[in-house]
């Protein structure tokens with residue numbers, strides 16, 4: 037039976053309460069044997085997104101070295117797959133020197149035709165949950181200060197930003213429910 041209209045209701049736009057999910061693929065962690073898929077995905081980024089992801093217009097060879105150096109046993113890459121291709125991924129890696137143990141750094145990228153569909157948000161949610169499960173105490177990020185896409189995404193998850201030259205850095209709160 038249809039509910040009678042409630043004139044007191046403040047819900048004027050029901051659509052805005054629905055999850056903004058506009059994708060049909062699947063999310064799963066990558067294994068070391070999928071390093072080639074990861075490199076192919078990074079290679080499909082537009083030159084501008086490649087620069088946003090790495091902070092500089094990294095060349096193919098340097099990107100291949102970057103992927104070859106990934107420590108798949110301690111780090112984590114969660115991918116978004118659609119139609120058999122990796123179209124987006126978030127990477128967590130030990131933050132390294134100068135940071136307490138149990139600090140992880142995140143980096144994320146979505147291929148341009150898949151941006152703006154909520155995939156970045158879904159990956160961030162999954163990475164945050166995985167980080168908590170693995171005992172990560174602190175999740176940090178670095179991005180170009182001009183990168184409005186990622187700053188908008190991270191702000192949604194409660195990140196605060198500190199400017200360092202042309203970059204911004206900060207923490208992504210871990211204690212927020214998924």
Ligand SMILES: CC(C)(COP(=O)(O)OP(=O)(O)OC[C@H]1O[C@@H](n2cnc3c(N)ncnc32)[C@H](O)[C@@H]1OP(=O)(O)O)[C@@H](O)C(=O)NCCC(=O)NCCS
Pocket residue numbers: 056085086088089090142143144145146147150151152153154155156157158177178179183184185186188189192
């Ligand atoms: C940043 C990035 C990961 C966002 O992924 P995405 O899948 O497009 O993000 P979502 O669709 O989940 O959008 C998340 C929010 O950010 C906002 N947003 C995304 N891109 C934006 C942009 N260019 N400008 C302003 N806001 C933007 C969206 O409007 C959305 O907010 P909403 O949920 O309130 O609508 C993606 O644009 C990307 O891969 N960029 C290139 C690589 C990069 O910059 N990586 C970051 C390096 S750490």
